[in-house]
Amino acid sequence: MSTPTQEAVGRTATMSDAMVEAVAHEMRADEEVFYMGEDVADYGGIFDSTTGLLDEFGRDRVMDVPISETAYLGAAVGAAQAGMRPIAELMFVDFFGVAMDQIYNQMAKNTYMSGGSFSVPMVLTTAVGGTYNDAAQHSQTLYGTFAHLPGMKVVVPSTAYDAKGLMHNAIRDDDPVVYMFHKRLMGIGWMPAPDGPKTPVPEEDYTIPFGKADVKRQGDDVTVVTLGLHVHRALDAAETLADEGVDAEVIDLRTLKPLDRETVLESVRKTGRLVVVDEDYQSYGLTGEIISSVAEADLDALEAVERVAVPDVPIPYSRPMEDAVIPGAEDVAEAVRSVGK
Amino acid sequence: MYEDMVTARLYEERLQDEYMEGKRPGFDISAGDIPGELHLAAGQEAAAVGVCYHLRDDDTVTAPHRPHHVAIAKGVDLKRMTAEIFGRETGLCHGKGGHMHLFDPDVNFACSGIIAEGCPPALGAAMAAKKRNTDSVAVAYLGEGAIDQGGFLESLNMASVHDLPVVFVVEDNDWAISMPKDRVTRPDDGSKRADGFDMRGVRVDSDDARAIYEAGGEAVARARDGNGPTVLEVQVHRRMGHFMGDPETYRPEEDQQRAADRDSIERLAADMREFGIDEAELEEIRDRAAERVDEAVTWAKQQPLPEPEAAHDHVFTNPPSGVTDEEPEFPGSGAAAGGDD
Numbered sequence: 001m002s003t004p005t006q007e008a009v010g011r012t013a014t015m016s017d018a019m020v021e022a023v024a025h026e027m028r029a030d031e032e033v034f035y036m037g038e039d040v041a042d043y044g045g046i047f048d049s050t051t052g053l054l055d056e057f058g059r060d061r062v063m064d065v066p067i068s069e070t071a072y073l074g075a076a077v078g079a080a081q082a083g084m085r086p087i088a089e090l091m092f093v094d095f096f097g098v099a100m101d102q103i104y105n106q107m108a109k110n111t112y113m114s115g116g117s118f119s120v121p122m123v124l125t126t127a128v129g130g131t132y133n134d135a136a137q138h139s140q141t142l143y144g145t146f147a148h149l150p151g152m153k154v155v156v157p158s159t160a161y162d163a164k165g166l167m168h169n170a171i172r173d174d175d176p177v178v179y180m181f182h183k184r185l186m187g188i189g190w191m192p193a194p195d196g197p198k199t200p201v202p203e204e205d206y207t208i209p210f211g212k213a214d215v216k217r218q219g220d221d222v223t224v225v226t227l228g229l230h231v232h233r234a235l236d237a238a239e240t241l242a243d244e245g246v247d248a249e250v251i252d253l254r255t256l257k258p259l260d261r262e263t264v265l266e267s268v269r270k271t272g273r274l275v276v277v278d279e280d281y282q283s284y285g286l287t288g289e290i291i292s293s294v295a296e297a298d299l300d301a302l303e304a305v306e307r308v309a310v311p312d313v314p315i316p317y318s319r320p321m322e323d324a325v326i327p328g329a330e331d332v333a334e335a336v337r338s339v340g341k
Numbered sequence: 342m343y344e345d346m347v348t349a350r351l352y353e354e355r356l357q358d359e360y361m362e363g364k365r366p367g368f369d370i371s372a373g374d375i376p377g378e379l380h381l382a383a384g385q386e387a388a389a390v391g392v393c394y395h396l397r398d399d400d401t402v403t404a405p406h407r408p409h410h411v412a413i414a415k416g417v418d419l420k421r422m423t424a425e426i427f428g429r430e431t432g433l434c435h436g437k438g439g440h441m442h443l444f445d446p447d448v449n450f451a452c453s454g455i456i457a458e459g460c461p462p463a464l465g466a467a468m469a470a471k472k473r474n475t476d477s478v479a480v481a482y483l484g485e486g487a488i489d490q491g492g493f494l495e496s497l498n499m500a501s502v503h504d505l506p507v508v509f510v511v512e513d514n515d516w517a518i519s520m521p522k523d524r525v526t527r528p529d530d531g532s533k534r535a536d537g538f539d540m541r542g543v544r545v546d547s548d549d550a551r552a553i554y555e556a557g558g559e560a561v562a563r564a565r566d567g568n569g570p571t572v573l574e575v576q577v578h579r580r581m582g583h584f585m586g587d588p589e590t591y592r593p594e595e596d597q598q599r600a601a602d603r604d605s606i607e608r609l610a611a612d613m614r615e616f617g618i619d620e621a622e623l624e625e626i627r628d629r630a631a632e633r634v635d636e637a638v639t640w641a642k643q644q645p646l647p648e649p650e651a652a653h654d655h656v657f658t659n660p661p662s663g664v665t666d667e668e669p670e671f672p673g674s675g676a677a678a679g680g681d682d
């Protein structure tokens with residue numbers, strides 16, 4: 001199957017529309033695919049992740065479930081082990097705690113512990129991210145937590161085009177995939193998105209393979225590595241920096257597991273300077289992982305590094321404090337300036 | 342009781358207006374003086390007042406994501422609570438918590454935005470009271486949608502086995518966001534959850550404040566006298582959507598109408614008139630409540646916002662060395678790794 005390029009299509013879609021299109025396509029193609037979660041039927045998903053699916057597929061295949069994350073996420077594991085292809089939505093990633101055993105000890109480990117006799121072809125979709133002052137139990141990204149735990153593939157799209165291709169791949173994959181979508185990118189009526197995530201999206205199905213980062217902007221001076229919402233903040237920063245004569249390359253990781261270390265390394269070999277931007281907590285997270293990967297592979301390629309992440313504090317409610325801890329475009333630009341040119 | 346109910350109602354109506362300030366035209370959740378989600382409880386006041394009327398400051402209440410009416414009934418400082426909702430420095434939580442996470446140690450009040458997760462801490466408060474031989478009690482509030490959650494069910498068993506002085510108050514407003522009770526919960530009567538745990542379950546089938554007051558008094562007295570825990574479910578009628586900005590397309594017109602028709606405050610006022618309390622007296626109570634609300638909101642809006650750096654305070658009570666009130670300096674960040682800086 002050839003992947004149509006973005007440039008070749010006329011129509012654009014929001015990230016949520018693109019995700020739903022992929023889900024609907026897979027549900028049409030395969031009776032074994034179904035979707036369950038809180039408010040996914042009549043409401044269409046609090047973050048528009050399932051808009052219109054109930055109308056087309058009915059309540060048997062688009063299921064509202066009780067507020068019982070342990071039960072329904074575990075049920076998805078069981079259905080997946082029985083050979084179905086469930087998609088289960090955890091409304092906010094922050095709620096993972098009430099069902100972590102099913103996620104971490106069952107979904108992620110059963111393939112391994114069974115010596116490969118079971119596979120768990122399910123998708124766990126979940127909303128991530130802050131920037132609208134919802135405080136510490138509703139604003140985390142937790143990329144690092146999920147990528148740290150072995151046994152799950154972790155996907156974080158930043159554009160509609162990527163969201164659709166990655167969703168097709170996620171549903172077709174024989175392993176558990178955690179598909180983390182940033183609320184701020186979805187194009188929801190009540191939470192305006194930046195311009196970037198709304199992109200041309202082909203009508204037909206296509207897959208974007210896991211483990212292939214995308215260079216969203218070419219540049220020679222500094223490599224900025226990031227994902228999700230912060231791809232757009234990094235691109236904004238790159239525009240500002242271009243006016244200052246600094247040419248930043250922006251790499252969108254797209255998947256955290258598998259992680260495309262090669263693309264990052266190649267870019268750093270070209271630029272010599274690395275800035276990693278993450279909306280997750282700084283310690284023991286993505287920023288450290290990327291920097292150590294590059295350092296291990298080619299210490300000499302690194303002239304300077306900087307990381308921009310949430311300092312190790314829960315996300316505060318009040319706006320001045322939330323703004324201070326979640327990296328903005330200016331924080332990214334500042335970090336790029338500080339690694340020099 | 343009437344005064345607290347009216348205060349709670351006027352408070353919610355005022356917050357609704359304040360919340361919309363700056364969000365029009367359209368609706369941008371991250372704009373305005375009160376950003377983030379806002380869950381209002383107008384219509385549910387009887388459940389708060391009827392039970393909390395029997396509580397003392399040394400009794401503990403844990404509230405869920407819809408906490409204001411309960412907070413007011415428990416005697417939480419209204420000014421500082423309002424300042425918190427506006428994200429101000431002098432708010433109850435210095436702007437860290439916001440509307441779903443109000444904490445007031447003076448009256449032993451706490452909140453959680455994670456469904457049913459206020460139940461286990463209520464057990465702990467009850468356990469502390471029991472171990473210390475005091476006669477204080479703990480009350481955990483939750484919605485009918487929360488009674489399917491593990492945290493609640495595990496708490497029931499433990500409360501029963503340890504014979505703890507705790508009351509679980511289930512506010513049954515028939516809806517969990519867009520999910521009607523009959524589609525996600527069995528049985529219909531949530532107080533029956535108690536049966537399986539060999540503890541007392543009571544349901545009050547209307548939001549008649551006097552009936553709730555009686556049932557609440559009995560449940561609290563049982564706990565206080567060492568006679569064990571109770572699940573008390575009360576029927577309430579929420580007048581507004583799940584959260585501000587909720588399109589409520591899933592909610593039938595009749596349901597909204599029913600909530601408008603069955604107003605517990607009007608009902609209590611009618612009862613009071615029947616008891617011979619004249620209109621002037623009711624009017625006086627309403628005026629007093631209105632003034633209190635206005636004072637709290639006016640005061641809150643004059644309070645300063647926190648400094649951005651304050652985001653780093655309060656991660657720990659006893660910060661380990663290296664964790665300070667300032668932005669942490671990570672050794673090596675921004676420094677040259679391979680060559681000179």
Ligand SMILES: Cc1ncc(C[n+]2csc(CCOP(=O)(O)OP(=O)(O)O)c2C)c(N)n1
Binds near residue numbers: 038407518
């Ligand atoms: C563990 C968890 N799952 C899901 C949510 C999202 N959520 C917030 S409120 C809500 C509905 C709660 O319904 P109910 O308990 O009946 O209370 P109500 O909102 O009706 O007052 C849901 C699903 C959450 N906060 N925590």
